[in-house]
Amino acid sequence: MKKLTPIALTLLLISHTTWADGHHHAPVVPSDKPLPVLDSLKDDKPLDLKIPHMERFDVDGVPVIFTPIDELPILDISLTFKGGSAKDDTIRADGYGIAGMTATMMTQGTTHLDENTFAEKAELLGVVFGATAYRDTFVYAFRSLSDDKELYPALDLFADMIQNPRFDETILKRNQAQADIGFERAKQNPSHLASVEFLKTLYGTHPYAIPTGGTQQSVASISRDDLIAYKNKYLTKGNAHIAITGDISADDARTIAKRLINALPQGERATDLPTPIAPKPQHVHIPYDSTQTHVYIGHMGEKETKDPVELQNRTSFSLANSVLAGGDFNAYLMKEIRDKHGYTYGITGGMTTFDERGYYRISFSTQTDKAKEAIIKTLQIIENTRKNGIKDSEFNLERTSRKYAYPMSLATNSAIHSTASHLGYDNLPDSHITDYLVRLDKATLDTVNQSLNTYIHPDEFIIVTIGKEKPDLSSLFKQDNKKGSKRLIEILFKKK
Numbered sequence: 001m002k003k004l005t006p007i008a009l010t011l012l013l014i015s016h017t018t019w020a021d022g023h024h025h026a027p028v029v030p031s032d033k034p035l036p037v038l039d040s041l042k043d044d045k046p047l048d049l050k051i052p053h054m055e056r057f058d059v060d061g062v063p064v065i066f067t068p069i070d071e072l073p074i075l076d077i078s079l080t081f082k083g084g085s086a087k088d089d090t091i092r093a094d095g096y097g098i099a100g101m102t103a104t105m106m107t108q109g110t111t112h113l114d115e116n117t118f119a120e121k122a123e124l125l126g127v128v129f130g131a132t133a134y135r136d137t138f139v140y141a142f143r144s145l146s147d148d149k150e151l152y153p154a155l156d157l158f159a160d161m162i163q164n165p166r167f168d169e170t171i172l173k174r175n176q177a178q179a180d181i182g183f184e185r186a187k188q189n190p191s192h193l194a195s196v197e198f199l200k201t202l203y204g205t206h207p208y209a210i211p212t213g214g215t216q217q218s219v220a221s222i223s224r225d226d227l228i229a230y231k232n233k234y235l236t237k238g239n240a241h242i243a244i245t246g247d248i249s250a251d252d253a254r255t256i257a258k259r260l261i262n263a264l265p266q267g268e269r270a271t272d273l274p275t276p277i278a279p280k281p282q283h284v285h286i287p288y289d290s291t292q293t294h295v296y297i298g299h300m301g302e303k304e305t306k307d308p309v310e311l312q313n314r315t316s317f318s319l320a321n322s323v324l325a326g327g328d329f330n331a332y333l334m335k336e337i338r339d340k341h342g343y344t345y346g347i348t349g350g351m352t353t354f355d356e357r358g359y360y361r362i363s364f365s366t367q368t369d370k371a372k373e374a375i376i377k378t379l380q381i382i383e384n385t386r387k388n389g390i391k392d393s394e395f396n397l398e399r400t401s402r403k404y405a406y407p408m409s410l411a412t413n414s415a416i417h418s419t420a421s422h423l424g425y426d427n428l429p430d431s432h433i434t435d436y437l438v439r440l441d442k443a444t445l446d447t448v449n450q451s452l453n454t455y456i457h458p459d460e461f462i463i464v465t466i467g468k469e470k471p472d473l474s475s476l477f478k479q480d481n482k483k484g485s486k487r488l489i490e491i492l493f494k495k496k
Helices: 006-016 084-091 098-106 115-125 148-163 169-186 190-203 216-220 224-234 250-261 308-325 332-340 368-388 392-410 413-425 432-442 445-455
Strands: 055-059 062-068 074-082 128-133 137-145 240-246 282-287 292-300 347-352 359-367 462-467 477-480 485-488
Touching (some): 062 250, 074 250, 074 413, 098 137, 098 169, 115 148, 137 148, 148 250, 169 224, 190 462, 240 413, 308 432, 392 413, 392 445
Parallel strands (some): 282 462
Antiparallel strands (some): 055 062, 347 359, 477 485
8 A cells, every 4th residue: 555644645635625715717708609629629539437346335234335446545434324404403492503513523522532632633643534414414524544554543533533522511612602703794794694595485494494504593502412412313323324435455444334333322214304395486585785686596496316217307407507507608697697788797506406305596696776687687588598498509518518527526536435425325326427427418409408497497486685675576476366375477487
């Protein structure tokens, strides 16, 4: 196995997690002329997609997916648990933020090591730990050198973290104070406030309505007992999936999995969430003293799926939506709302899926006195695209770019590990990796354009705005006396 010092590993890890805060673009010169094909691309061949070998096995009833990679002396491990922040209120009514606070405090010391000693020991070993609460899952993450001298002491520390979190009450109070500052700052971010209101309006009393970090009031009420209860109920052997990727043998992977499983309490698989109920179309405005109005437009969307037909349909939709609302300068909404009318600097939209129904959402900000115009124009572009579809040249360009970019999704250890973890947690076959390319090839202009009508439903849109003045959108809605509910008028959205 190749050797790296802990310091070298730390530098390597940093290089994998550094992102630019901004982008600088050269001036864009509009043109309808096609770009000439470079000589170097005329004889270009499809990129070779190398699928890493993955092994699957159970250790004490816990599913494990192992991917051996020996290019770098690094080992990645993740333990994924079903539940996430959507299960906060099962620990305590209005206990939103418990999963997030549990994740924060998992790396702040153990019963054997205080916070500083734990951090110093991790730094000395060159190991990176993490714990993150998502909406539907909770994940422990580990990255270390794979050499025995560094690996096994790092694994001992990781197991101690998993089994014996300190949950120090003084640190909890400090975290709550820091969170309170964060919540106060968030009140100065109108885009964040609009996003929170959008989810609240969309999901109502469903757990998805609450941000993963909880609310200012709920986080302040979290106790040490709440954290212990969450850990013992959801971060358990019966609720775990393990992914191991890196420069070790399969036998070593089994030994490591066994060591980590022994650090978990017994427990059962978390139950499924209820299906959220879609709200009536409506406009919600939040008064906010700003020259800009932030706009969120969307509706309830789809849940995660393994169904091959549905996956094919969603691949078609992803292609179509990139042309409509992908956010680059060639997307329809960017060309019309930004370039042609100058309403905004950027507008983008897409589908987010969860274990239960996710959402489709488009967002942008604009001058307050232009908000109504921008919203109506956005809705018209969406409906025109649903009606007329995208062009064959646009479809082929988007599909080709994805096919050539896709191998990069398996270009690093961390990318391979992320893919393997996804396959293991969702119990997907290895062929799922190459099936994406098959789905791209099977997509046609007809299926892509049909998908726009399958997955975007303007007559179900909710519109959330935040700004100094409420844009008058009353003309977009009318009362449906038969159903006793409001729906968007058929002037813009004609049902087929």
